[in-house]
Amino acid sequence: MxxxxxxxxxxxxxxxxxxxxxxxxxxxxxxxxxxxxxxxxxxxxxxxxxxxxxxxxxxxxxxxxxxxxxxxxxxxxxxxxxxxxxxxxxxxxxxxxxxxxxxxxxxxxxxxxxxxxxxxxxxxxxxxxxxxxxxxxxxxxxxxxxxxxxxxxxxxxxxxxxxxxxxxxxxxxxxxxxxxxxxxxxxxxxxxxFSLPEVRPVKRGSDSVIEVLYVGSISVRKGLRYLIQALSLLQDLPIRLKLVGPQAKVSGIADLQLPDNVQFTGVLKGEALEQAYRGADVFCLPTLEDGFGLVLGEALSYGLPVITTTNSGGMDLLTDGEEGFIVPIQSAEAIAEKLRILATDTALRDTMSRKAFEQASALDxxxxxxxxxxxxxxxxxxxxxxxx
Structure with a gap:
């Protein structure tokens, strides 16, 4: 050959x-x-x-x-x-x-x-x-x-x-x-x-605020406006969102009124990125189009339940309802529904966290x-x- x-x-x-x-x-x-x-x-x-x-x-x-x-x-x-x-x-x-x-x-x-x-x-x-x-x-x-x-x-x-x-x-x-x-x-x-880091299961803190993490570019393609809009539908819940990554010239969120519970960190690497994963409770990739979202594997390796779309490659990495949820693209309502479930059902969140870590260990x-x-x-x- x-x-x-x-x-x-x-x-x-x-x-x-x-x-x-x-x-x-x-x-x-x-x-x-x-x-x-x-x-x-x-x-x-x-x-x-x-x-x-x-x-x-x-x-x-x-x-x-x-x-x-x-x-x-x-x-x-x-x-x-x-x-x-x-x-x-x-x-x-x-x-x-x-x-x-x-x-x-x-x-x-x-x-x-x-x-x-x-x-x-x-x-x-x-x-x-x-x-x-x-x-x-x-x-x-x-x-x-x-x-x-x-x-x-x-x-x-x-x-x-x-x-x-x-x-x-x-x-x-x-x-x-x-x-x-x-x-x-x-x-x-x-x-x-995947070349995933050897991560021990993270014991989540007792903080009553649920931290949702996103890692990737701040761009139209990544569908972030739908995640931010989902937060506006959950104002009755203690949730904060951390966005990690570079901002594109056209972000797709410039017209949104950003709530106080959204934090932009810019690009994080090494220990700072690791701490962002360790400090999160849920990972969300609301992308409109990603051939294979490698960040999903990283999130699973930290035991994070994942919410992602049908257009992320997530179907090859996790099972809907087991290690997280797979939702339609362009749907703030679908993201909000799954975030509400994870924010209010601690037992389910813990179970999904354990399954996420186990799934990461099984990835090729x-x-x-x-x-x-x-x-x-x-x-x-x-x-x-x-x-x-």
């Missing part, structure tokens, strides 16, 4: 690349992750990494300079094309190409001509699903919608259509492709693994995720050999 793997950033991609290399299946890894980052190198001896990050590095620099937004978007687009060009050079020596959506159309076309198996990796729902959902939300909030450039949307969809398979991280993402008419046989689901690590990835890629190659 000679896998040609390409990715524009670090995230889980370095883990996948190193794991495939250690299992003897990696042919080349084309990395678009900027060399300006201290985390850029992979020190594994003999690791076959090829850098395709010149334009990505220029894009990273542009974010620190007073240049226009349009120019930054253009650089970001060119960076993806650069990665595609470099990737295409190595297609002839591979059995299978695995590439990040938006960065491989040229390589994909070459792979099809050469009979090389192609897998496009997506980290979020179908791009058309995302665009439709977020455009509707911006319109509802009377905000200016920019969306993804049309040429990028077109390119991503072309890759979906031309690839032999689509690698998805969650049931939510898989369903978004099924809704767009893709056959189940084309979709490969491999959830991400990266070794299991890599084993699953390797198995599905081998199966793709075996199917091809049977067809020949």
């Amino acid at each position: 000679k896998i040609l793997y390409s990715a524009p950033n670090r995230a889980h991609h370095y883990i996948y690349a190193k794991g495939l290399f250690q299992r003897g299946g990696l042919y080349k890894f084309i990395s678009g992750f900027s060399r300006l980052s201290k985390r850029s190198p992979i020190t594994e001896p003999g690791f076959p990494m090829i850098k395709a990050d010149l334009l990505q590095s220029l894009y990273v620099l542009s974010l620190r300079l007073p240049v226009g937004y349009r120019f930054q978007r253009q650089l970001a687009y060119w960076a993806k094309l650069e990665q595609d060009v470099v990737l295409s050079r190595y297609v002839p020596g591979s059995d299978l190409i695995l590439f990040y959506n938006g960065c491989g159309l040229r390589s994909l076309q070459r792979a099809r001509k050469l009979g090389v198996v192609s897998v496009v990796e997506v980290v979020n729902s179908h791009i058309a699903y995302q665009e439709e959902l977020l455009q509707e939300e911006y319109k509802r909030l009377r905000l200016t919608w920019q969306g993804s450039p049309k040429r990028e949307v077109k390119r991503r969809i072309a890759e979906y259509d031309l690839a032999d398979y689509i690698l998805v991280p969650s049931e939510f993402v898989r369903q978004s492709f099924l809704e767009k008419g893709f056959p189940e046989s084309k979709l490969l689901k491999v959830p991400y693994g 690590g990266w070794a299991e995720s890599l084993s699953r990835l390797t198995a599905v890629l081998k199966a793709c190659l075996q199917l091809k050999s049977q067809d020949e």
Whole structure:
């Protein structure tokens, strides 16, 4: 098995690349992750990494300079094309190409001509699903919608259509492709693994105030307005909300009258973030669209009952009514209902806390995720050999 793997950033991609290399299946890894980052190198001896990050590095620099937004978007687009060009050079020596959506159309076309198996990796729902959902939300909030450039949307969809398979991280993402008419046989689901801290179950304090924690960006996409609106429906209960994360230019909550029991902390890391988890009673991720909410695993590891939406990847991590609740998107009423249950039923909250901790201990690590990835890629190659 000679896998040609390409990715524009670090995230889980370095883990996948190193794991495939250690299992003897990696042919080349084309990395678009900027060399300006201290985390850029992979020190594994003999690791076959090829850098395709010149334009990505220029894009990273542009974010620190007073240049226009349009120019930054253009650089970001060119960076993806650069990665595609470099990737295409190595297609002839591979059995299978695995590439990040938006960065491989040229390589994909070459792979099809050469009979090389192609897998496009997506980290979020179908791009058309995302665009439709977020455009509707911006319109509802009377905000200016920019969306993804049309040429990028077109390119991503072309890759979906031309690839032999689509690698998805969650049931939510898989369903978004099924809704767009893709056959189940084309979709490969491999959830991400977790490297969770070793946390002992937290004994919650006797404070009568229930603290709800959110960790993530303060943005329209994350659906925070619905969590804040839910609090306004619970004024008879002692609840406070702690929001941890950076604020986007368009937050989606600027028009709301924020109650006194909402606290913004900004970005927290290390011990400060750990203390935020330890001090909470409930975790809420009210997102409109997240391919796989890794913060949900972190929250479970601290024994926090979770309230999240159907569009978070939560269905792959917890069972509704056991370790928490899964609610519809854009529903302050549904969030308020579940918060009221957890705030007023101490026994249930304690039970869910225990189950959350147990569930976190049972979540797959990266070794299991890599084993699953390797198995599905081998199966793709075996199917091809049977067809020949």
